[in-house]
Amino acid sequence: MAESAAARVAAYTADAVRAAEAPLLAEGRPLMRWAARALADVAIAELRVAPGAVLVLAGAGDNGGDALFAAADLVAVADRVDVVLVRDRVHREALDAAVAAGARVVSVSEASTHVDEYALVLDGILGIGRLADRRLRGSARALVERLLALPDRPRVVAVDVPSGLDPDDGTADAIVLPADVTVTFGALKAGLVRGRGPGLAGRVHLVDLGLEPYLRRAHPAVTAAIEVVREDPRTRA
Numbered sequence: 001m002a003e004s005a006a007a008r009v010a011a012y013t014a015d016a017v018r019a020a021e022a023p024l025l026a027e028g029r030p031l032m033r034w035a036a037r038a039l040a041d042v043a044i045a046e047l048r049v050a051p052g053a054v055l056v057l058a059g060a061g062d063n064g065g066d067a068l069f070a071a072a073d074l075v076a077v078a079d080r081v082d083v084v085l086v087r088d089r090v091h092r093e094a095l096d097a098a099v100a101a102g103a104r105v106v107s108v109s110e111a112s113t114h115v116d117e118y119a120l121v122l123d124g125i126l127g128i129g130r131l132a133d134r135r136l137r138g139s140a141r142a143l144v145e146r147l148l149a150l151p152d153r154p155r156v157v158a159v160d161v162p163s164g165l166d167p168d169d170g171t172a173d174a175i176v177l178p179a180d181v182t183v184t185f186g187a188l189k190a191g192l193v194r195g196r197g198p199g200l201a202g203r204v205h206l207v208d209l210g211l212e213p214y215l216r217r218a219h220p221a222v223t224a225a226i227e228v229v230r231e232d233p234r235t236r237a
């Protein structure tokens with residue numbers, strides 16, 4: 001269920017969101033499953049507008065995990081779902097779920113060659129993971145450069161934040177894939193409403209994971225008057 005709200009929305013730092021997630025994860029709340037379900041719903045809505053093949057860019061951490069779990073749900077509605085592992089590590093359980101559902105793991109070079117064949121890209125390279133340097137590197141950078149160079153790009157759904165955007169201050173270097181839609185989990189990230197965030201995020205969907213009551217009590221927020229569509233995956237079975 002999603003209703004749009006143009007009121008002022010509170011945005012938080014990555015550290016605040018991580019602090020808010022921790023107790024719920026400790027209680028065993030299925031945050032990643034909820035996140036991936038909402039992400040898949042938004043991606044499916046995009047596919048209905050622009051049907052075709054999906055390219056999933058999966059990073060080494062849980063951001064890639066979200067994208068891969070969501071990819072499993074896209075197999076039924078996409079012409080095909082290709083997964084590129086941009087790093088040597090991957091969220092194992094999520095990759096297994098995507099492959100079991102019929103997604104195909106392709107090499108970076110294969111994806112790079114066929115990059116103009118995709119209707120939709122899921123940008124799950126990098127999320128709010130704590131990193132000194134968020135600039136995309138290696139295969140991730142090469143693939144994003146190829147996508148940026150396309151005369152008409154596929155639709156892009158960013159997982160949590162556009163990869164390479166700093167989730168706190170909204171700084172980013174040139175090699176970041178602008179998103180048509182950003183599906184952000186738990187709370188609006190400050191970096192989405194600062195610096196280059198607004199220009200890179202596209203439409204923002206906020207996935208309610210039950211973090212906000214805690215965040216409101218415990219963490220300072222910046223407020224932003226942006227349109228946010230709220231998703232609540234927790235209400236479904």
Ligand SMILES: NC(=O)C1=CN([C@@H]2O[C@H](COP(=O)(O)OP(=O)(O)OC[C@H]3O[C@@H](n4cnc5c(N)ncnc54)[C@H](O)[C@@H]3O)[C@@H](O)[C@H]2O)[C@@H](O)CC1
Pocket residue numbers: 021025031032035036059060061062063064066087089125126127128129130131133134135136137140159160161185186
């Ligand atoms: N922890 C939770 O409860 C939840 C986490 N979620 C997801 O978890 C994400 C955070 O996951 P992580 O903390 O694993 O971190 P990320 O998945 O944001 O990425 C960190 C990983 O990227 C790799 N990396 C480092 N530098 C890189 C570079 N320059 N280019 C590309 N990759 C690089 C590192 O190996 C590191 O493991 C969130 O953005 C969100 O998508 C959501 O599922 C909501 C619930």
Ligand SMILES: [K+]
Pocket residue numbers: 063123124125126127158159160161162163
């Ligand atoms: K991302």
